[in-house]
Amino acid sequence: MEWDAPAIVLDVRPYGEGDALATVMTLEHGPHRGLARGGASRGKAATWQAGNMVQVHWTARLSDHLGSFSGELIHAGAAHAMQDAMALSMLTAICAVAEGAVPEREPHPRIFDGLLHLIPRLALGDATLTGLIEWELAVLSDLGYGLDLTSCAVTGRTEGLAYVSPKSGRAVSEEGAGAWAARLLTLPGFLTGSAQPDMAAWRDGLRLTSHFLARDAFGNQHRPLPQARAMLYDRVSAAAQKDDVTENAG
Numbered sequence: 613m614e615w616d617a618p619a620i621v622l623d624v625r626p627y628g629e630g631d632a633l634a635t636v637m638t639l640e641h642g643p644h645r646g647l648a649r650g651g652a653s654r655g656k657a658a659t660w661q662a663g664n665m666v667q668v669h670w671t672a673r674l675s676d677h678l679g680s681f682s683g684e685l686i687h688a689g690a691a692h693a694m695q696d697a698m699a700l701s702m703l704t705a706i707c708a709v710a711e712g713a714v715p716e717r718e719p720h721p722r723i724f725d726g727l728l729h730l731i732p733r734l735a736l737g738d739a740t741l742t743g744l745i746e747w748e749l750a751v752l753s754d755l756g757y758g759l760d761l762t763s764c765a766v767t768g769r770t771e772g773l774a775y776v777s778p779k780s781g782r783a784v785s786e787e788g789a790g791a792w793a794a795r796l797l798t799l800p801g802f803l804t805g806s807a808q809p810d811m812a813a814w815r816d817g818l819r820l821t822s823h824f825l826a827r828d829a830f831g832n833q834h835r836p837l838p839q840a841r842a843m844l845y846d847r848v849s850a851a852a853q854k855d856d857v858t859e860n861a862g
Contacts, residue, residue: 708838
């Protein structure tokens with residue numbers, strides 16, 4: 613058994629003497645684990661880094677075996693992200709979400725294509741958070757946990773959407789929320805096209821997607837939300853708080 617395909621490296625862990633246990637994602641094979649021979653060695657470690665695009669060749673005696681990887685670097689996404697703390701935090705978060713939420717060997721072309729577009733844009737900095745949150749919404753949708761942000765679950769109207777029900781995943785308007793507003797998740801305006809994003813909006817967007825990722829995509833596997841994803845939220849939340857302090861001081 614074998615295949616050859618462009619792949620995004622999602623996770624790499626040392627294994628034995630100089631080898632690495634790697635998880636990659638391809639268009640046709642989804643997340644796929646294999647043993648990268650020499651993947652932790654000085655000569656090959658730079659290739660087997662989470663976030664890199666690698667031309668991967670997988671071989672195994674039987675289809676259900678772990679198998680072995682060999683690969684050649686196509687794009688060093690990891691190296692570009694390491695130049696900026698926020699970019700690196702975003703990269704580790706999306707790789708951890710893809711590796712943990714998507715079932716192994718289950719193809720999800722939209723999730724894979726989203727990573728292809730996101731990773732080269734990470735160097736743009738904070739603005740990439742919009743695309744990251746939209747990608748997480750696509751992950752939820754592809755896995756069968758999609759949110760309905762088109763109309764208010766209470767009034768049926770499409771205007772003034774401001775919240776999301778943490779139970780149903782449906783949008784709720786200011787009018788429809790009423791006294792229940794404090795129990796709902798904030799729906800940032802950039803997700804409905806009603807406002808431009810800022811750090812506070814990105815924080816609210818990450819809180820929204822993390823709730824459903826933790827409850828559904830990871831919770832149904834009895835796994836916690838990845839630490840890398842939680843750390844991204846903490847970083848953005850801290851930046852939003854700093855912006856609030858600066859604005860109030862002004």
